Amino acid sequence: MRLFAAVLPPDEALRELGRAVDRLHELPGADALRWTGRPAWHFTLAFMGEVDEALLPDLIERLGRAARRTEEFPLRLHGGGHFGRRTLWVGAAGALDTMRMLAERTEAAARRAGVSMEEPRRYHAHLTLARTRTDTDLRPYVDALGPFEGRSWTVSRLLLIRSNLPGGGRPGEGPRYEEVGRWPLGAAG
Structure with a gap:
């Protein structure tokens, strides 16, 4: 199964972002971008790729430990x-x-559970909004997002998500996400 660990913004934050993204759709060339669907908006913490189901019990235990060791934080x-020139994202501010x-x-938990991970790289908090297969000048979209400031919320849980890749061949069809695990952050978890 194809897995990743994530943080999901609350509904109100997603509605605010949705209004900003709706304005991006009005910019010239927006129809040439492949926009991510709103149900797919998340912050990936660690992408694990294909994971053998036999590793899942240990992975779940280790992710729970990682969540307990991390206090809630504002974002x-x-x-x-x-x-x-191919991926447009909205960033994050806060802790x-x-x-x-x-x-x-979460990446260390996956490695220790036996998940084969790519080489580690410095984490950059972002939520992907759109992609393109061709080189595209994304600066007008970045400029339009520049003043965007969503309201703060408290990140209180870690999620493990299964990504089911599209198989129907419908244009614009994206992956379907299914929650596999959820852990509260902090010692109380």
Whole structure:
């Protein structure tokens, strides 16, 4: 099964972001981007790829431990950016050091559970909004997102998500996400 650890913004934060993204859709060339669906908006902490189901019990135990070792923290959606000329994202502000630590702990938990992970790289909190297969000037979208400031919320849980890749061949069809595990953050968890 294809898995990743994530933080999900609350509904109100997603509604605020939705209003900002609706305005992006009005920009020239927006129809050439492949926009992520709102049900898919999340912050990936650690992408694990294909994971053998036999590893799941140990992975679940270790992720629970990582969650208990990390206190709740404030976060908000903030601004925007791009990776190269193919991925547009909205960023985050708040306790980013704590979020980075949670990302490192989830990655370490996966490795210790036997999940084959890519080489570690410095975590960059972002929520992907759109992708393109061709080189595209994403600066107008980043500029439009620049002033975006969502309201703050408290990150209180870690989730393990299964990504079911599309198989129907419908244009624009994205993956379907299924929650596999959920843990409260902090010692109380």
